[in-house]
Amino acid sequence: MIQHISMWFMAALKSDPSVTRQAVLAVADWLRDGGEEPPRKELAAACRTTARTLAAELPGHAVELRVPPFVAVQLIDGPRHTRGTPPNVVEMDPRTWLRVATGMETFAEALAQGRIEASGSRAAEVARGLPVIAIDKG
Numbered sequence: 001m002i003q004h005i006s007m008w009f010m011a012a013l014k015s016d017p018s019v020t021r022q023a024v025l026a027v028a029d030w031l032r033d034g035g036e037e038p039p040r041k042e043l044a045a046a047c048r049t050t051a052r053t054l055a056a057e058l059p060g061h062a063v064e065l066r067v068p069p070f071v072a073v074q075l076i077d078g079p080r081h082t083r084g085t086p087p088n089v090v091e092m093d094p095r096t097w098l099r100v101a102t103g104m105e106t107f108a109e110a111l112a113q114g115r116i117e118a119s120g121s122r123a124a125e126v127a128r129g130l131p132v133i134a135i136d137k138g
Contacts, residue, residue: 020049020133024102028135031098044070047094050101050132058129062122066091076125088120103131 023045027038037043047070054065055073062078064086065071076088092100096115099105107127110116118124 017053017133020053021135023049024098024133024135027098028102031095031102031104031135032137043094046098047071050098054101054126054129054132057132058126063088063090063120063126065126067094067097070094075129076122078122086120088122090116090118090123090126092116100130101132103134104137106130 023042026042027046030036030038047067051065051067051071051073055075058075058077060077061074061080062076063074065073065075066089068091092110092115096110100107100110100116107116107124107130111118111124118126
């Protein structure tokens with residue numbers, strides 16, 4: 001029963017591709033050019049829909065992806081983490097996440113530049129599901 005509820009909950013969190021694209025396009029100019037940060041509501045929607053889409057594409061509990069303050073999701077098949085700090089964590093700011101999620105830059109580039117914090121032997125596996133949704137780099 002619990003597994004059924006968990007699967008339903010994850011399915012409910014999965015974003016419709018058109019909703020995800022619309023959320024990302026609302027912040028696309030900022031992703032391309034920087035400048036003034038978009039309204040918090042738009043930024044939150046883009047982060048949440050892309051992260052949840054990735055969680056649906058790479059289901060599991062081996063790695064935790066964090067995009068504070070907006071979203072944290074469990075990804076990638078493997079042992080479930082239950083207490084304390086997860087052994088495999090990937091964390092980045094919203095702009096870095098959205099640039100990586102949209103293919104404007106690669107996970108490896110952002111990691112090498114120190115804009116992604118990744119710990120654990122499986123953290124880099126997040127890159128397998130990227131980009132989540134490609135948009136024009138402009």
